[in-house]
Amino acid sequence: MSEITDITAKYTYGTWRAQRGWKPLHVTRAQDCHFWDASGKRYLDLSAQLMCSNLGHQNAAVVEAICKQARELAFISPAFTCDIRAKLSQKLLEVMPKGLDKFFYATSGTEANEAAIKIARMATGKHKIIARYSSYHGSTAGSIAATGDLRRWFVEPAGKIPGVIFGPECNCYRCPMKQTHPQCGLACADYLEHMIAQEENVAAVIVEPVVGTNGILVPPADYLPRLAEIAKRRNVLLIADEVMAGWGRTGKWFSVDNWGVVPDILVTAKGVTSAMAPLGVVATSHAIADYFEDHFFAHGHTYEAHPLTLAPAVAAIDEYKRLDLIARAGRMGEILGVKLRALAERHPSVGDVRGIGLFWALDLVKDKATRAPFNTQQDKFARKPLLIDQVTSAAMARGVFVMGWVSHLVIAPPLIVTEADLDEAIAALDEALKIADQAAAA
Secondary structure: OHHHHHHHHHHOOOOOOOOOOOOOOOEEEEEEOEEEEOOOOEEEEOOHHHHOOOOOEOOHHHHHHHHHHHHHOOOOOOOOOOHHHHHHHHHHHOOOOOOEEEEEEEOOHHHHHHHHHHHHHHHHOOOEEEEEOOOOOOOOHHHHHOOOOHHHHHHOOOOOOOOEEEEOOOOOOOOOOOOOOOOOOOHHHHHHHHHHHHHOOEEEEEEOOOOOOOOOOOOOOOHHHHHHHHHHHOOOEEEEEOOOOOOOOOOOOOHHHHHOOOOOEEEEOHHHOOOOOOOEEEEEEHHHHHHOOOOOOOOOOOOOOOHHHHHHHHHHHHHHHHOOHHHHHHHHHHHHHHHHHHHHHOOOOEEEEEEEOOEEEEEEEEEOOOOEEOOOHHHHHOOOOOHHHHHHHHHHHOOEEOEEEOOEEEEOOOOOOOHHHHHHHHHHHHHHHHHHHHHHHO
16 A cells, blocks of 8 residues: 555645645545545545545446447547537536537536636637636636636746636625625625626626535525626626536536526536546537637637547436436435534534535634634645644544545535435544634633
């Protein structure tokens, strides 16, 4: 086990971290909601790896789809087409919000967001993109430029494309406008409209409808419809980044479905193949598709619409339906929410519990009254020790993998998770959170 870890650390890069001291766990197999290390220890996957293994690990139908496609046609240039490209396009029409019916196939959410930004600029003839501070949209030039969190800081000023500006996120726990909903009248949305009016030349607003790693920020019911109305009235495109929140994660096919909103562009990845193959999808409206009928579509790459990435998506959609996982995520999410709130009552370090479907966060604080977090983005940027890492390590020692980011836990298990699995996870978190409680009491 140590040899594989050592070779990996010596010859490959660990992402979003300093390299010294990196000792990645050697994983040998995974199945359903669990994975195993080389010593045989089993771990419950409470964050679906990177919030992406929605069907669980090693779904048999998806595995077979990849193998079958490899035998039939492993690759063909995107200048050509093949059966699976047409089949997935038709399959997506069954689940996408109505009106989004032309697709570009990339190989990651990052690439898909990059394409979406370029498409918006080309289709509108305008340049500026409005994003929000608590956001992550990817790591390539355009997508990192539209990322509001600390991951953008490392590439500034070099490597940051111009024309992206940031506005307030919708965070009712720590409102950047220092307001309280509903008395605020959605000041955060209104401020984005103010930005559009003052900036001019705005091509699009890009948002995660439910913010992912930056806190699982679920907007109030009136926020997204207001934002969509503003964008339409101001002749600005709305891009919904559903890379993490799509594919049943929130109890709907896509998180925008919770509020009846159809964006102009929807970007997704991760759960589209349950992360068993690298696929990103950009879905666009009629109006955008019509524009490119007689205008140059200036984008593409070698692995666009790669057959080995498209086939597992078809199988995955069929599996979501066969297992009724979209509705199941809603039901299991209600059960999970009850358990997490009960857990929070036992731990003074848990300041907030928020979520939707099987997409939740435990926000850890030094003081519930002030809502002060244990650590900040600046701490992570400066590579200071983070308390959240101690908590996740303690959970890992008890056989539960959960992702932590700055000062909160991201709880997003595979959609096939059972109540027994959740009980196992809660028991491990119950012990791990004692570390945060002790820090809060110090």
